[in-house]
Amino acid sequence: DPHGMRDVLRQLGVQSQNAAYSTGRQWGGASNPSRQIVSPADGQPIAAVAQASVADYETVVKAAEAAFPAWRLMPAPQRGDIVRQIGLALRHNKEALGKLVSYEMGKILQEGLGEVQEMIDICDFAVGLSRQLHGFTMHSERPAHRMYEQYHPLGIVGIISAFNFPVAVWSWNAMLAAVCGDVCIWKPSEKTPLAAVAVQNIIEKVLADNDVPEGVFNLVLGHADVGQAMSADERVPLVSATGSTCMGRAVGAAVGQRLGRALLELGGNNAIILTPQADLDMAMRAIVFGAVGTAGQRCTTTRRLIIHESIYEEVSQRLLTAYAKLPVGHPLQNGTLVGPLIDADAVGIFTHALEAVQKEGGTLLTGGQVLSSAELHGGHYVLPALVAAENHYPTVQAETFAPILYLIKYSGGVENAIALQNGVRQGLSSAIFTLNLREAEAFLGHAGSDCGIANVNIGTSGAEIGGAFGGEKETGGGRESGSDAWRVYMRRQTNTINYGTELPLAQGIKFDI
Ligand code: NAD
Numbered sequence: 132d133p134h135g136m137r138d139v140l141r142q143l144g145v146q147s148q149n150a151a152y153s154t155g156r157q158w159g160g161a162s163n164p165s166r167q168i169v170s171p172a173d174g175q176p177i178a179a180v181a182q183a184s185v186a187d188y189e190t191v192v193k194a195a196e197a198a199f200p201a202w203r204l205m206p207a208p209q210r211g212d213i214v215r216q217i218g219l220a221l222r223h224n225k226e227a228l229g230k231l232v233s234y235e236m237g238k239i240l241q242e243g244l245g246e247v248q249e250m251i252d253i254c255d256f257a258v259g260l261s262r263q264l265h266g267f268t269m270h271s272e273r274p275a276h277r278m279y280e281q282y283h284p285l286g287i288v289g290i291i292s293a294f295n296f297p298v299a300v301w302s303w304n305a306m307l308a309a310v311c312g313d314v315c316i317w318k319p320s321e322k323t324p325l326a327a328v329a330v331q332n333i334i335e336k337v338l339a340d341n342d343v344p345e346g347v348f349n350l351v352l353g354h355a356d357v358g359q360a361m362s363a364d365e366r367v368p369l370v371s372a373t374g375s376t377c378m379g380r381a382v383g384a385a386v387g388q389r390l391g392r393a394l395l396e397l398g399g400n401n402a403i404i405l406t407p408q409a410d411l412d413m414a415m416r417a418i419v420f421g422a423v424g425t426a427g428q429r430c431t432t433t434r435r436l437i438i439h440e441s442i443y444e445e446v447s448q449r450l451l452t453a454y455a456k457l458p459v460g461h462p463l464q465n466g467t468l469v470g471p472l473i474d475a476d477a478v479g480i481f482t483h484a485l486e487a488v489q490k491e492g493g494t495l496l497t498g499g500q501v502l503s504s505a506e507l508h509g510g511h512y513v514l515p516a517l518v519a520a521e522n523h524y525p526t527v528q529a530e531t532f533a534p535i536l537y538l539i540k541y542s543g544g545v546e547n548a549i550a551l552q553n554g555v556r557q558g559l560s561s562a563i564f565t566l567n568l569r570e571a572e573a574f575l576g577h578a579g580s581d582c583g584i585a586n587v588n589i590g591t592s593g594a595e596i597g598g599a600f601g602g603e604k605e606t607g608g609g610r611e612s613g614s615d616a617w618r619v620y621m622r623r624q625t626n627t628i629n630y631g632t633e634l635p636l637a638q639g640i641k642f643d644i
Contacts, residue, residue: 134463136234140178142227143329150181152331152350153194154338159187159352168325171237171471172461174509180324183353188360191349195287195314196366198346203284203312211261211310216337218254221247224333228298230463232326236297237471237511238425239462250302252596253612257306260617264311275631282621284312285392289361291372291382294473295428295532297323298330300396303596303612304371304620305348311620313369316349318361320374322473324352362386362393369394369620373430376530376557376605383607394619395607396600398530399559401582401591402435402539404548404574407442409564410588411449417562417590418536419453423469423515424592427534428477430606431560431584431592434535435527437551440542447496447538450517454497459512471510472533478511481533484526485516493520493527493537522551530557545570546578553581559602560584560591583610 140146150159163181170177183191202210221228225247233243266280288308292300301317308315319327331350338348351357355378362370362385371394372382379397386393403421405414421433438446462470472478478501485499498516515534520527527537541548545565552561561582563574571587574580583602584594594600599614601607610616636642 134230134234136177136230139227139230139234143224143231144332145178145231145325145329148179148181150183150352151187151191152328153191154198154343154345154347155335156194156345158190159183163187166321166324168235170234170510171473172234172463172510173507177235178325180328180352183351183357185360188351188353188357191316191351192287192364192366194346195316195349196346198344199284199286199314201344202314202347205312207261207264207310207312210312211258213337213341213343214254214261214306214309215258216341217306217334218251218258220333220337221251221254225251228326228329228333231329232297233462233470235323235325236294237462237473238428239467239470242425243462246296246299249299249596253302253306256596256613257310260307261310264617264621266623271627272637273629273635275629275633277628277630278626280623280625282311282618282623285620285622286313286368287366288313288315288620289364289367289370290315290317291358291361291370291374291378292317292319293374294320294322295425295430296373297326300373301327301330303600307611307617308620309347311617313620314347314349316351316361316367318351318353318357321352321354327352358382359385363389365389365391368392371609371611372396376607379607392619394609394611396430396609396611397605397607398557399430399432399602399606400434400528400530400555400557401431401560402437402552402562403433403591404437404545404552404563405439405442405446406545406548406563406565406567406570407439408567408570409442410566411442411446413588414564415449415453417564418450421590421592422536423457423534426469426472426513427515428473428532429592431594433591434530435522435537435539435552437539437541437548439548440540443538443540447517447519450536450538451497454515454517457515459502459514460507461510469515469534471512474511477533478513480531481513481535484531484533484535485518488518488520488524488526488537491524491526493518493524496538498534522554528555545573549574549579556605557602558582558604559606560586560594562586562589562591564588
């Protein structure tokens with residue numbers, strides 16, 4: 132146990148065999164089918180978790196339904212105070228939870244800690260928000276009338292999360308939902324349930340100390356079938372789902388069928404544009420962090436580099452130099468920058484994409500090997516790849532969730548680079564490196580990037596929580612986290628009050644009885 136994982140699991144209470152959790156309660160357990168969770172870093176089993184049955188899911192929904200009426204009546208700032216305490220508990224457990232995220236998911240420790248910090252940040256944001264759930268007041272066209280809008284709690288929020296941000300995505304949704312007066316049911320990725328169990332344990336004490344009713348924060352471990360049940364369930368007015376576009380299509384259709392609300396955060400195919408006026412020293416760090424960080428398993432990972440032909444040679448040479456010394460290894464090892472992929476399937480998808488893109492005309496410049504050295508103990512490690520390619524290749528058009536960076540040449544003005552950047556079906560994150568005001572503003576203007584995130588002199592990944600996060604087109608159109616993303620977790624009501632002695636009708640309609 133060289134990385135002290137036994138102590139981490141003990142501190143976080145992760146030995147449990149249960150399938151479903153609610154405030155102070157657990158269901159399922161030993162008689163359910165279980166799933167053995169293995170670290171992608173060294174192939175070692177960490178713990179087994181039971182998978183929820185339909186009956187377990189039903190029990191949790193009942194608990195959530197029962198909790199909502201009391202929770203929605205608690206003043207929002209009081210709910211905010213509970214979120215404040217959750218933030219403190221996360222601060223207290225940051226080191227251990229960051230380590231578990233790193234070991235279970237495979238991202239390097241710095242990023243595991245960063246993920247927990249993001250949870251802490253969203254708690255702070257939500258505490259402030261709990262006093263800012265405001266609507267507008269409008270002037271009425273009728274005399275002695277007042278018109279305004281207000282936001283009410285919505286009900287049960289279903290949260291389906293992906294493996295690559297096993298805990299932060301829950302907090303973006305759950306902390307906002309909590310101050311908005313909603314109760315939530317979390318279905319984490321079946322690949323990373325232990326970090327979710329740890330989070331439930333961390334918040335448990337805060338909930339008990341504050342007499343939070345059973346059913347406000349719920350966790351159901353299971354496969355896609357639990358997510359499917361939630362998507363089709365009329366008792367769940369909002370389903371917030373993060374994952375692949377394929378999953379989003381299924382969830383969006385099921386939620387749409389019953390006219391519920393879906394918040395979809397799906398795949399990206401993010402590009403950085405490098406114009407002749409780019410500060411290349413600055414750009415290099417952004418590109419390498421964006422392309423190989425989290426071993427290419429971020430929704431905002433830099434997948435395409437759109438380079439002006441006049442600097443293409445220099446950029447590719449500098450990247451080859453940087454890629455030659457990338458420290459690939461155990462994510463908990465000091466100095467590692469690239470950890471493993473999540474599992475053997477992911478390695479297969481990486482290798483397959485590299486074969487396919489070469490058949491389509493691409494040239495593998497470096498990387499692409501699957502590492503199997505004894506030192507890596509059966510982990511799923513690959514060497515990040517650089518590929519010279521063209522934007523229209525089918526493989527370049529798809530999101531491959533692995534560290535492959537496509538180098539794409541453009542000529543002429545920045546509008547040509549923007550056309551390439553927009554020329555994919557996804558629309559999550561985008562960036563330009565330039566010191567030229569005209570190029571930067573063209574990229575940000577109405578005819579510029581079509582993505583939910585557009586950055587200047589910053590890479591595509593590593594967003595702050597203060598802005599709304601999400602993307603257009605096949606990325607699903609949802610927005611979570613900062614700005615006014617909270618509105619989707621509430622129901623809006625328009626109120627008109629007549630304090631006069633007449634009953635004038637809108638639009639001046641005459642209706643005398
Ligand atoms: P995935 O789609 O395989 O699984 C995501 C979650 O959806 C899991 O909990 C899974 O059990 C569940 N699920 C799968 N099929 C379902 C269905 N039909 N109905 C209901 N639930 C279902 O994704 P993954 O491999 O865990 O994560 C990687 C993907 O997530 C990438 O495409 C990445 O870009 C995307 N992602 C997007 C964002 C974002 O904010 N836009 C953030 C993180 C990850």
